[in-house]
Amino acid sequence: MNIHEYQAKDIFRDAGLTVPPGGIATTVEEALSLARTHGLPVMVKSQVLAGGRGKAGGVKFCKTEDDVRTHAGNILGMDIKGHTVRKVLVTPAETIAAEFYLGMLVDRASRRVLLMASAEGGVEIEKVAVEKPEAILKHAIDPRFGLLDHEAMAVALRLDPDVKRARQLADAMQKLYKAFLAADASLAEINPFIFTDQGVGKAIDAKINLDDNALFRHPGYAALRDLDEENPSERMAREADLSFVKLDGNVGCLVNGAGLAMATMDLVQYYGGRPANFLDIGGSSNPDKVVNALRIILGDPNVEVILFNIFGGITRCDDVARGIIAATERMEIRVPIVVRLTGTNEAEARELLTKTDLVPAATMDEAVQKALELAGK
Amino acid sequence: MNIHEYQAKDIFRDAGLTVPPGGIATTVEEALSLARTHGLPVMVKSQVLAGGRGKAGGVKFCKTEDDVRTHAGNILGMDIKGHTVRKVLVTPAETIAAEFYLGMLVDRASRRVLLMASAEGGVEIEKVAVEKPEAILKHAIDPRFGLLDHEAMAVALRLDPDVKRARQLADAMQKLYKAFLAADASLAEINPFIFTDQGVGKAIDAKINLDDNALFRHPGYAALRDLDEENPSERMAREADLSFVKLDGNVGCLVNGAGLAMATMDLVQYYGGRPANFLDIGGSSNPDKVVNALRIILGDPNVEVILFNIFGGITRCDDVARGIIAATERMEIRVPIVVRLTGTNEAEARELLTKTDLVPAATMDEAVQKALELAGK
Amino acid sequence: MAIFCTDQTKILIQGITGRDGSFHAKSMLGYGTNIVAGVTPGRGGQTFEGKVPVFDTVKDAVAATGAEASVIFVPPAGAAGAVFEAADAGCKLVVCITEGVPTLDMVKVMPYLAERGVRLVGPNCPGFINPGQKAKLGIMPTNIVTPGPVGLISRSGTLTYEVVDALTRAGLGQTTCLGIGGDPVIGTNFMDALQAFHADPATQALVMIGEIGGDAEERAADFVKANMKIPVVSFIAGRTAPPGKRMGHAGAIVSGGAGTAAEKKKALESAGIPVADRPADVVPLLQQIWKR
């Protein structure tokens, strides 16, 4: 789950990081009031779950109240990569003497939390990673001992040889790690971590992605979810406990297993079609789950055909077939459905399908081809 | 630093342990008001930094408001092992279906935090340790991994084979460890941890000793110090950064080094005297520190002689002598002072002392013997 | 032979009385897997399916039965704890089937396993099956496998079954079919599995089913190129996955332009590993390059 900058900053504050104050405005008037509270100049920063906000014009420096009026007015309602800006963070503008990138993520290779740090702060780190990878320092943290003082300091001294600043950087890294663990994050970034003209270190931007698998340990985080930011079909899928990603094609896919679901999408494309979605319905043959999945997919007006691709595995295919039939009987379906069922009791399952409008198929390839024919491709 | 039960309970609550509510009363009226708030029956518990409060009559069950009046009245002002009761905790009385001891301390031998647990809850654990040591289960916690689920559960199942209760016990152990670490404790105990008739586990008593060396990390804990509980001379010593323990003899001792200070006390006793205190003035020859030390010792009317025992070591004895002389010149001293100084520039130091009223001595034994003579023993 | 275990390996099941655990324990027993014990706290002393003794703790189970490997079917909140327990009790192989385990729990468990020389498979994986040993440690369907010389590694579940089924239908039996799981932090990764297969003389050909995200396939390609002489073919799922979106598996995500199917295909092919365009092409590709 991704959260907004202002929410991430709260988590950083709890871990002891120095973060400038600020408030959230949903109207120009609120933004003005916050600017007065915190004192000009301020930054007005769009709060949307998308990167590149600055480049899109969603982050503005405001010297005067007129600036706040103009920029907050422009930013609220703005579209950034398909996300509508509904709120802005108004926060005092800081003088910037130096800026750094500090980040952490779970590293697959070392199976540890990886500290990443760079003196190339304030720019897109992905760009740095590609163009100047040696500018990113990395340290894999031993979970048994945490990020030790000297480890953080060794990285910090390479970022900035000034000891006073290095100590602040090292301290920020350790607190970032603390925040990372406390939040069960999968990614946490400060970009940039700045020093003011007075030499005070601050996190003036914040990004945290949370581990969905760990949300059960953080009941409070449910409130951080911005429902406005979610695609309605993706929200329905999340609430129905289905893995779903909306795409822009016309072939709705219901598959058991994430790998097989991706392979199914790939096969649709292989045969010249375009998948409407990724959807993993899991191992269950529960008609309710199938109904939910169908509802989500049929909510997309582009969908012209539905393709079930089920590898029975341990669950029996006739059970799955019965689940699908029950589900389709409980709702109006406006498009043809192709069903591919393989595994235990596959013949019985096909027998069941013959009594319905559902179009049976024996293999993935056959199923995809039939679906594309029915989609009028 | 030792803290009160009610303060320890707050730390336990922060770590997620289930602790009954309650409030602190310093008068009978306040106790009555708290009893009404929480609902009868309640326990009225003396809050003093001493063990054996129950045995001393400092913990009472109150069924009626009259009980609260009587018991709070008796307990407030009561003396428990030299501590005057100035406040009581008023907390709902719980039904007790079973009680356990859960404790943690830093174990010298394993150099780890040691979990101790016993089904013999609600009684003095020191007594259990002597009389029935096999009734105390122990587990040294690996600091790299913490108290793991299965480790806590293995201990818990030996305390109580009922899985539901064992899970609560294991959970309490893990939270106790969390509290121990969070507080930088040297000892943390729940005695007893109970199950109510409804099977709910609760920590109904709480004890935490804090590591003095770690107090600098916990600025908030300064507020937990109960100045009423401190002997005035011990408080002065703490504020002057001196290690001091009040004793009941007449020979005031000022020694550099804790081991030598103990050995000096022992030698006073060896020669038939009684030390008035333990005091380690550390390695410094700073007159201010000596003045503070003298002031603390002279605050004790029993003191009839003062004995300096200084092994010069690296600091020069003449420097130390000058410090002592400067200190004694800055204040009125009503008793004779014997000074033993050994180490570098020992002769120069003795030379300096001859110009004063201070009585020089060459060895520990000589110094103690002279002091005892002067004390009129 | 095969990798990780034989028909002699004594296996226990943590969470054997749970909904998933009992279902799959029956299937594993039915296949002939050498299950010697089950563990469910509070159920110690019971017997599962009339033959498998149940214990309160893994330690008790190991002491009583000499179990060497554990398969874990406990809910996500307790999964890492179950891995710790199995490792502490002396199991040298732990297969964690549980889906939805917090990633940092796995980060924490890894050095504990390393210190004790314990191999973990998973979490969030179908486990593995060694048809020649009648050993199934996990949830793979038994009816699609058959003994033979082909090893299979996959980050996926049902997609694996699809390919295994095709292998079996083509008369190509398997030494071990292994699903390593789709989470970002897993005990046995592509490379670890490759090394195990490399050390197994019975495995004469290898199928690797990869997917988008991470660089496990790229590193596997390097290893194959440098070390392996047997034929290896591959399939990568997720060509059509949009960047930045998690495709079911927590690990299946293209981020910052890295971990794409195209990159992986390129790396594999440049290591001499043909990559099938469709799952159905995997077996023909293997047959094509395999000079038996």
Add this chain to the structure above:
Amino acid sequence: MAIFCTDQTKILIQGITGRDGSFHAKSMLGYGTNIVAGVTPGRGGQTFEGKVPVFDTVKDAVAATGAEASVIFVPPAGAAGAVFEAADAGCKLVVCITEGVPTLDMVKVMPYLAERGVRLVGPNCPGFINPGQKAKLGIMPTNIVTPGPVGLISRSGTLTYEVVDALTRAGLGQTTCLGIGGDPVIGTNFMDALQAFHADPATQALVMIGEIGGDAEERAADFVKANMKIPVVSFIAGRTAPPGKRMGHAGAIVSGGAGTAAEKKKALESAGIPVADRPADVVPLLQQIWKR
């Protein structure tokens, strides 16, 4: 010879530019100790006393000078961090002089040292001095020691000097005088030190200065009885200490009736180790039982 180090051991000092560090570094240098480097972050490139190069990190110092041991003089809040750093940089011997280190910091550091085979002396200790090697790692006064055959272990500082001084005055020189420190959790305890002296052929007699609290002396007594043939005498401070009060050292406390001087005396005497009533009796006692 002696224990823990020789005149060849290359030593660095963490916190060499601090108030205490610089003072004691000068004393150590003056004694002839083989100090090859100092460490203070931000002072890299400077030179201490015109001859010892200073580095920003221990890693840099070890890389440049081959230092093998470190003596730590940094404030309590950074002391454990300094031990971690020294161990990580490859120092196999670390002496931490710092007083007032939080106990749990030391609990955390211990397994890190164990994994790397690092010996820690201290914290909150005077360190040790090997007169025959002109090696001083700590703060012991050099004018009271002299080379010879007696080993000395103590939990104390100045009380140790008292006894060492008496030994020297009696013509009994020392192999190593070691103060292990008075904290509850220390790197080298009585037993560890005993084992080191036991392995040192040059040490022909041993003095142990104990104090109240814990059971280190009792366990030491068992070890001496079981293993050592050289004469051993002891003194225990704190006979008059009231129970439940911490006597300066965090570890010097009689609690729950355990750790008393009387108990320790009994354990030592029953292991054949005479216990002196006064510090001044230690040397005569030793002379009495030592058949040279």
